[in-house]
Amino acid sequence: MLLVEAIILSVLAASTPLLLAATGELVTERAGVLNLGVEGMMIVGAACGFAGAWMSGSIIIGALCGIVAGMLMSVIFAFMTLGLAVNQVATGLALTILGIGLSGLIGARFVGERITTAPKLAIRGLTDIPLVGRILFGEDAFVYLSLALIVAVWWFLYRTRAGLVLRACGDNHVSAHALGYPVLRIRLLAVLFGGGCAGLAGAYLPLAYTPFFIPGMTAGRGWIALALVVFASWRPGRLVIGAYLFGAVTILQLHAQGAGVGIPSQFMSALPYLATVIVLVLLSRARTGGSTAPAALGTVFVPDR
Amino acid sequence: MQLVLEKRAERSRTIALVSPLIAIGLTLVTMSVLFAVLGKNPITALGVYFIAPLTDGYSLQEIAVKATPLVMIAIGLSLCYLANAWNIGAEGQFLIGAVAGSWIAVKTQGTEAGHWVLPAMLVAGAAAGALYALIPALCRVKFGASEILTSLMLVYVADLLLDYLVRGPWRDPAGFNFPTTAEFDPVATVPVLIEGGRLHLGSIIALVVVAAAFVLLDRTIKGFEIRVVGVAPRAARFGGFNANQLILLTFAVSGALAGLAGIIEVAGPIGHLQPGISPGYGFTAIIVAFLGRLNPVGILIAGLFLALTFIGGEQAQITMKIPLDVTKVFQGILLFYVLACDSLILYRFKLVSAAPQVQRAAR
Numbered sequence: 001m002l003l004v005e006a007i008i009l010s011v012l013a014a015s016t017p018l019l020l021a022a023t024g025e026l027v028t029e030r031a032g033v034l035n036l037g038v039e040g041m042m043i044v045g046a047a048c049g050f051a052g053a054w055m056s057g058s059i060i061i062g063a064l065c066g067i068v069a070g071m072l073m074s075v076i077f078a079f080m081t082l083g084l085a086v087n088q089v090a091t092g093l094a095l096t097i098l099g100i101g102l103s104g105l106i107g108a109r110f111v112g113e114r115i116t117t118a119p120k121l122a123i124r125g126l127t128d129i130p131l132v133g134r135i136l137f138g139e140d141a142f143v144y145l146s147l148a149l150i151v152a153v154w155w156f157l158y159r160t161r162a163g164l165v166l167r168a169c170g171d172n173h174v175s176a177h178a179l180g181y182p183v184l185r186i187r188l189l190a191v192l193f194g195g196g197c198a199g200l201a202g203a204y205l206p207l208a209y210t211p212f213f214i215p216g217m218t219a220g221r222g223w224i225a226l227a228l229v230v231f232a233s234w235r236p237g238r239l240v241i242g243a244y245l246f247g248a249v250t251i252l253q254l255h256a257q258g259a260g261v262g263i264p265s266q267f268m269s270a271l272p273y274l275a276t277v278i279v280l281v282l283l284s285r286a287r288t289g290g291s292t293a294p295a296a297l298g299t300v301f302v303p304d305r
Numbered sequence: 306m307q308l309v310l311e312k313r314a315e316r317s318r319t320i321a322l323v324s325p326l327i328a329i330g331l332t333l334v335t336m337s338v339l340f341a342v343l344g345k346n347p348i349t350a351l352g353v354y355f356i357a358p359l360t361d362g363y364s365l366q367e368i369a370v371k372a373t374p375l376v377m378i379a380i381g382l383s384l385c386y387l388a389n390a391w392n393i394g395a396e397g398q399f400l401i402g403a404v405a406g407s408w409i410a411v412k413t414q415g416t417e418a419g420h421w422v423l424p425a426m427l428v429a430g431a432a433a434g435a436l437y438a439l440i441p442a443l444c445r446v447k448f449g450a451s452e453i454l455t456s457l458m459l460v461y462v463a464d465l466l467l468d469y470l471v472r473g474p475w476r477d478p479a480g481f482n483f484p485t486t487a488e489f490d491p492v493a494t495v496p497v498l499i500e501g502g503r504l505h506l507g508s509i510i511a512l513v514v515v516a517a518a519f520v521l522l523d524r525t526i527k528g529f530e531i532r533v534v535g536v537a538p539r540a541a542r543f544g545g546f547n548a549n550q551l552i553l554l555t556f557a558v559s560g561a562l563a564g565l566a567g568i569i570e571v572a573g574p575i576g577h578l579q580p581g582i583s584p585g586y587g588f589t590a591i592i593v594a595f596l597g598r599l600n601p602v603g604i605l606i607a608g609l610f611l612a613l614t615f616i617g618g619e620q621a622q623i624t625m626k627i628p629l630d631v632t633k634v635f636q637g638i639l640l641f642y643v644l645a646c647d648s649l650i651l652y653r654f655k656l657v658s659a660a661p662q663v664q665r666a667a668r
């Protein structure tokens with residue numbers, strides 16, 4: 001296998017959890033809810049996903065466990081921010097702190113265990129095509145799923161009536177409410193979708209990326225996913241580009257470390273985080289004309305009945 | 306049945322006072338259930354967590370030692386949160402403060418350097434923390450980049466920098482390859498208050514910080530500006546307060562306090578620089594700030610309470626084999642209940658059945 005091919009394969013693998021989590025958060029934020037608990041939902045998804053797969057022996061059941069775990073976490077968030085009108089930033093932080101503790105508790109007895117990771121697609125003839133075969137037809141199911149999901153989200157947001165209503169809730173909840181749309185119910189569904197995606201993204205790590213679970217294995221990916229949504233200006237198309245760019249940064253620094261570039265490994269490991277800061281600054285700066293964020297993002301809505 | 310929020314005419318003062326207590330009560334109930342699920346006797350476990358550490362002198366000192374960084378960081382964070390600026394990277398500012406102060410300790414090691422070393426370390430720690438916190442604050446003020454995400458990203462960067470230094474240039478040559486600097490010289494160490502004890506000068510500094518924050522918020526115009534900008538940004542603009550300047554100020558102060566806490570922790574209880582100097586103080590301090598209602602005295606009490614959970618958690622792990630992660634779960638649940646109870650200050654919760662509404666609509 002060529003080095004370039006290997007690099008592209010690992011970039012796709014590294015980008016998939018970012019893309020999945022960011023897709024969910026994009027929908028949540030488009031409905032006007034800022035859920036900063038992505039990291040917490042992801043890490044619980046990782047622990048539950050691994051637990052499910054290890055006990056059942058099935059990757060699919062593991063992935064479902066991850067999705068359900070992420071959704072349950074997001075239910076807590078929805079109850080607090082939508083039901084009790086609590087500040088979304090503070091609640092998101094609480095969700096992350098809780099998630100890190102819970103995942104340690106759930107995952108403790110699985111540390112050191114191994115599973116067989118999700119199988120890669122293999123189509124006789126297609127997968128064997130030199131160079132592009134393995135990249136296009138040799139991935140695990142999560143990679144294809146993440147791409148299908150973002151296409152579906154694009155279609156939903158821009159081509160369906162329900163998507164239009166969801167965006168209306170995110171831009172002006174008072175008007176949406178006045179038109180008779182159930183703002184809180186729509187936001188609940190969006191938050192649940194975000195939770196499911198984050199849980200699946202977390203589960204991807206021990207089910208397909210590595211064959212084991214370690215505490216704290218999400219390593220800030222949830223936060224990077226949040227930054228990606230800003231990077232993408234809340235648009236699905238740019239989200240894909242952003243996720244793959246970040247995956248590439250992660251992988252290139254790993255390869256640079258492996259090749260023994262004379263830079264200490266810690267500086268290379270810091271690259272994705274520094275890149276996030278720089279990208280956020282550059283984008284926010286380019287956007288001084290007017291914000292592209294959903295206008296009601298992060299604001300509390302209490303219907304006056 | 307449906308839960309409906311009804312806005313109160315004004316903030317309820319009674320609930321503002323009792324809501325942290327309700328939150329702690331609800332957390333204890335939830336924890337009892339969790340202990341029972343883990344197969345431990347809830348009464349015994351709660352006793353080990355919350356009563357046992359209060360019964361011997363060593364643990365009491367240890368609570369004050371753990372509360373010191375929590376209170377110092379949380380005071381700084383409360384200023385940010387009052388001004389509606391979201392610094393969640395205190396953990397990184399804590400680490401950078403520890404690194405900057407340790408630099409002086411490492412460079413003067415084994416020299417004739419006199420008693421200026423410790424004060425210089427404390428100043429360096431606070432300055433480095435403040436500068437590190439100003440990065441996200443400037444990105445927000447100058448470019449409009451979310452300070453939440455940038456301040457958090459810088460936590461990972463600080464962690465890796467510390468890791469590099471103690472594994473590379475600053476590693477103790479006589480340290481059997483462990484990633485740690487040599488023990489700091491006596492002039493580079495925070496003195497203990499009682500001979501042979503653990504309680505150190507840092508706890509006094511933390512109390513001074515609490516008093517200073519109280520005066521700032523309660524008795525000065527700057528404190529008033531900070532609170533107005535957070536509660537009523539429009540009114541603050543009409544009043545001619547500079548919101549951007551206040552963001553920079555609160556970030557710098559909170560970074561300085563976190564950095565100071567970092568170098569005190571390293572030059573005090575730990576005595577050398579190594580990875581893992583913080584069990585998440587910077588994040589737990591967020592809980593302390595909210596549990597203390599963003600009020601200096603409240604933060605002091607909340608800091609002592611959360612320090613108690615750290616000590617209780619360690620003892621529960623040793624005596625009852627309860628995993629350490631339970632402490633984090635406890636802290637997360639506590640923050641949820643605190644936030645939920647705070648909602649009661651502004652709103653009245655009402656359960657209404659859906660049926661009558663439907664009738665009214667039909668009419």
